[in-house]
Amino acid sequence: MKEAARLSLALGLICLVAAGLLAFADAKTREPRARAANAERQKALAVVLPSFDNDPVSDKATVNWDGGEVTFYRARKGGQILGLAGEGVSNQGYGGRLQVLVGFAPDGTLGTVLVTAHRETPGLGTRVTDRREVTSIWSVFSACGAQVDCGGSAPRVPPCTYLDQYSSGQRLFRTTDAPFRVKQDGGTVQAVAGATVSSRAVADALSRIAAAFGANQGTLLGGAPAASK
Template identity: 25%
Template structure:
């Protein structure tokens, strides 16, 4: 009996202590990690999507909370004066979540460009979604009435050969972006003004 109690006490104290320690470190590094993700994942994607931005979309980012969704939005003004936004959604690929940054022109409701951000896909296979622009470039110029599923699911997107699961993950993220955009557009427009 004594032995059992000591086992329970030691394990409980140990796990409680390590849980507390980790929570403290997590909250201490949270802001830094967010900044690192912003710097190494989101910033390059946004620069690629809005090469001719006349403002700094990263500095002007804001967060929208509406319809039960929390969304980080990067607004920009293109060189022809039209307004655009970029935001990130996630789909599930082969090795975990695949982040997709989508830039949409607010005036025409058309996609400017999309880029894959965080992912853990197989190098050389699924990672082509990020490294080889051939796949993501087919999203450019598409309207919000497009069916973003891949062709084998009766959609409009050509999957990458050999990387169907990754392609599906990206298309799910794109479909989700479309849904969010349609729901939140009024809110986005309001916040930009």
């Protein structure tokens, strides 16, 4: 009996110290973490939106949709809405929560899709979520093949076979096509072999964004920056 008390006390004490330490670190790093996430968002928005002269991060509207939040960022030039970016999450990823950012035209045609936060398995699920450039080893060795950024053009987005089918496949995806489904579920989206769960999760997040856009199209495209609802 005395021994059991001693053991529980030791384990309890260690847990207490660990919990205290984590709580402290969480509180201390909360603000810098949010700042880092915001900087990442700015960068991602510049990729998915057409060129704009407003601040899309402040010109946003949040919609509660199907148990999750969907946030829309508007890109304007001279007050005119040229494009939107929807940010939504799915909890069906292999590693749980997965956040998707997608740009689309005011008429609902989907543009570049980015997975901005995820915990998918490296090497398997990441073939769905990650955009990466495959360069040839020969082009690296030969100076003439070096990839020089000519400037002027928009930043090139590295390819991802899965993500690109939404924006540059044989057919255009529109927000009105939602819900998007992978072929295994009777849809038109080609899932990545060996990463069906991750493929599904991205389709799920996109469907939420598209449905939320469809239901709030009027408010989102309406004149002045709408209040979030």
